Amino acid sequence: MKSISLILLGCGGVGRQLIHNIISCRPLHAKQGVRLRVVGVADSESLLVSSDVLTMEFDDHLLSEICRIKLNGSSLPTLATSGSCQVFSSSESTKKIVDIAGHLVRSTGLAVLDCSASSDTIERPLTSSMEDYDKLVSHPRRLRHESTVGAGLPVIVSINRLLSSGDSICLIVGSLSGTLGYVMSEVEDGKPFSQVVKTAKILGYTEPDPRDDLGGMDVARKALILARLLGHRINLESIKVESLYPKEMGPKAMSVEEFLANGLSLLDDNIEQRVRKAASNGNVLRYVCVIEGSRCEVGIQELPKNSPLGRLSGSDNVLEIYSRCYKEQPLVIQGAGAGNDTTAAGVLADVLDIQDLFSS
Ligand SMILES: NC(=O)C1=CN([C@@H]2O[C@H](COP(=O)(O)OP(=O)(O)OC[C@H]3O[C@@H](n4cnc5c(N)ncnc54)[C@H](OP(=O)(O)O)[C@@H]3O)[C@@H](O)[C@H]2O)C=CC1
Numbered sequence: 001m002k003s004i005s006l007i008l009l010g011c012g013g014v015g016r017q018l019i020h021n022i023i024s025c026r027p028l029h030a031k032q033g034v035r036l037r038v039v040g041v042a043d044s045e046s047l048l049v050s051s052d053v054l055t056m057e058f059d060d061h062l063l064s065e066i067c068r069i070k071l072n073g074s075s076l077p078t079l080a081t082s083g084s085c086q087v088f089s090s091s092e093s094t095k096k097i098v099d100i101a102g103h104l105v106r107s108t109g110l111a112v113l114d115c116s117a118s119s120d121t122i123e124r125p126l127t128s129s130m131e132d133y134d135k136l137v138s139h140p141r142r143l144r145h146e147s148t149v150g151a152g153l154p155v156i157v158s159i160n161r162l163l164s165s166g167d168s169i170c171l172i173v174g175s176l177s178g179t180l181g182y183v184m185s186e187v188e189d190g191k192p193f194s195q196v197v198k199t200a201k202i203l204g205y206t207e208p209d210p211r212d213d214l215g216g217m218d219v220a221r222k223a224l225i226l227a228r229l230l231g232h233r234i235n236l237e238s239i240k241v242e243s244l245y246p247k248e249m250g251p252k253a254m255s256v257e258e259f260l261a262n263g264l265s266l267l268d269d270n271i272e273q274r275v276r277k278a279a280s281n282g283n284v285l286r287y288v289c290v291i292e293g294s295r296c297e298v299g300i301q302e303l304p305k306n307s308p309l310g311r312l313s314g315s316d317n318v319l320e321i322y323s324r325c326y327k328e329q330p331l332v333i334q335g336a337g338a339g340n341d342t343t344a345a346g347v348l349a350d351v352l353d354i355q356d357l358f359s360s
């Protein structure tokens with residue numbers, strides 16, 4: 001039986017769903033000859049880690065307790081009562097994680113999985129400087145980040161398959177935000193923008209700060225990840241981004257709570273007018289990402305209701321890929337592009353995909 005040790009950095013909606021899925025898939029994984037050993041879980045305040053990561057793992061009872069207390073808003077240290085776990089504060093946890101990673105890399109092997117295009121859960125090496133990016137991708141077999149774009153949709157793997165077979169991709173057009181897809185299709189039905197953004201947050205679609213979504217930066221980072229995958233050596237600053245809120249409502253000017261309570265509703269009228277104007281032309285609004293050569297843009301477009309992007313509803317993402325092999329009719333990838341379940345499924349599939357790196 002192959003053992004894969006995991007440390008979860010983050011235990012919010014996606015992290016907890018991943019734990020549930022790991023537990024419920026145990027019989028399936030056993031049939032496949034794989035055992036997933038969770039040896040550590042971190043949140044923004046602390047790291048809970050097994051006393052000996054090589055020989056001891058969290059049992060399923062402890063994993064369920066972690067989910068329960070995190071859902072109730074309690075902190076991880078409440079669980080460090082037995083001698084089987086140690087707890088570290090956030091100031092110590094980065095060093096501890098690096099130590100454990102070093103330990104695991106020398107003994108069982110180590111791979112990195114990232115599902116974060118936008119949040120601050122970890123540094124953002126996929127979207128920071130080219131220098132950091134080059135270092136990260138220098139071991140492609142050890143890196144998986146499928147859920148950074150399109151949540152559980154097979155976006156990265158499909159592009160990699162095209163590229164590795166020598167196909168050349170000339171254009172990608174898509175709607176890459178579950179939040180903005182949901183918001184744009186709901187405002188079409190006459191619901192106020194502020195109300196649907198709040199619902200998107202409750203449904204688990206938004207980033208912890210929904211301004212990451214509304215400001216276009218979440219989509220811009222996804223676009224950057226795809227553009228770099230295509231070989232374009234560009235940075236986030238090269239991407240033209242349209243924001244749906246003004247600078248005066250930015251994170252430097254107000255907290256998330258203030259934005260949700262007082263700022264958001266001030267945007268309702270403007271969005272309603274834009275939706276009405278589009279409707280009078282028989283069109284709808286969609287937040288679209290275009291990557292063509294080194295041109296990379298994200299912003300609102302008015303599109304025919306009966307176009308692939310116009311027909312999108314709910315949190316669905318769609319990606320049209322035009323290449324030498326898919327010249328007239330693009331390769332289209334479509335489906336739920338946000339949500340804890342689909343994202344956690346994407347992360348779990350990434351874990352299973354790298355199992356060959358680990359010895360039995
Ligand atoms: N939800 C979705 O549809 C999708 C999400 N993603 C990505 O998945 C990630 C998780 O999303 P989601 O679960 O929805 O977000 P949540 O806000 O529900 O959870 C985020 C978790 O990360 C923890 N965290 C924050 N900062 C740190 C840190 N410095 N070190 C360790 N842990 C930290 C938080 O800690 P605490 O509990 O203390 O606040 C929390 O447990 C995000 O990066 C998001 O971009 C990707 C695709 C889709």
Ligand SMILES: N[C@@H](CC=O)C(=O)O
Nearest residue numbers: 177178179205206207
């Ligand atoms: N906030 C993101 C979540 C997935 O990346 C989105 O809305 O698409």
